[in-house]
Amino acid sequence: MDFITALDMGASALSAERTHINIISMNLANVKTTRTANGGPYRRRSVVMESTPLDADFKTQMRGELDKELRGVRVQAIPVDQRPLKLVYEPGHPDADADGYVAYPDINVMEEMAALMTAQRSYEANVTTVDAVKQMYTKALEINR
DSSP, X not given: OOHHHHHHHHHHHHHHHHHHHHHHHHHHHTTTOOOOTTSSSOOOBOOEEEEEEOSXXXXXXXXXXXXXXXXXXXXXXXXXXXXXXXXXXXXXXXXOOTTSEEEEXXXXXXXXXXXXXXXXXXXXXXXXXXXXXXXXXXXXXXHHO
């Protein structure tokens, strides 16, 4: 594996984790949102990631046999969660139904915070990887002098 391939792998992971962090932040920001532009309460979202090839066709053909299994990561989809909404009795709320219940998104703050911490750790690990590759590249240039 060369330096550029390692940087491509790290960059793809950083991009995917940034999207994951943004989606979690949206979920946390909309815990109490009862009315959206689409109508109805906010629906929790999640991130589905998949592995993806790193390079264009020409470079793929030129790589060695050992590097052909290297892959990056990308966000495949951001599905809307189908959990049932939480009904809370609040008869004075403007979005209450005829029985006085308000439909809130079923977002567990602790679950979202745990996912956020995991995504942040993954992001930090990938930043460390990219920094290590940059340091190796710099050392290789120094050796070449």
